Amino acid sequence: MNPGDIAALAANAGFTGSDVGVAAAIALAESGGNPSAYNPESQAGTPQGQGSFGLWQIYLKAHPEFSGWNLLDPQTNANAAFQVYQQQGFSAWSTFNSGKYTAFLAQAASSAPLTIDATTGLPVTDLSPTPGAAVNGGSSATQILFLTAAAFGLYLLADSLAD
Numbered sequence: 001m002n003p004g005d006i007a008a009l010a011a012n013a014g015f016t017g018s019d020v021g022v023a024a025a026i027a028l029a030e031s032g033g034n035p036s037a038y039n040p041e042s043q044a045g046t047p048q049g050q051g052s053f054g055l056w057q058i059y060l061k062a063h064p065e066f067s068g069w070n071l072l073d074p075q076t077n078a079n080a081a082f083q084v085y086q087q088q089g090f091s092a093w094s095t096f097n098s099g100k101y102t103a104f105l106a107q108a109a110s111s112a113p114l115t116i117d118a119t120t121g122l123p124v125t126d127l128s129p130t131p132g133a134a135v136n137g138g139s140s141a142t143q144i145l146f147l148t149a150a151a152f153g154l155y156l157l158a159d160s161l162a163d
Contacts, residue, residue, distance in 0.1 A: 003104075006027050013079045013082035022090060026093050029100045030056055034055070038052070039052040047061065053072060056084075
């Protein structure tokens, strides 16, 4: 599959902003853009049939919740990848951790919104909220409430010190 098609699958699954380009680059690094890619992960001692499937190489042994899903279907694989991303972030993929995905960012950038930092060569973080990306598992609303309460507490402390 071409990078544009993979980026569209990622966006349809729920990736947004620059995450679309990073997700597409990861899929290209993981599977070469082949939706039928399968790695039995035999070196890891993986039981037969529980290897890595499809564009994003969803590792069934680590993600049994996708058992019974047609992970060789491109959109189904993208949907599973987005769920993995919501739980673990991009660090769930070895090609992200190793940096191998960066070799595919230019291809992905031509088909997805992605800004590359000229100094580091890495994608600029999209500051818009991404579902499931809240720190420490909290929701965005919980974080806003916490930060508001903390700011109010600091205001009261500063006000009492000024008296």
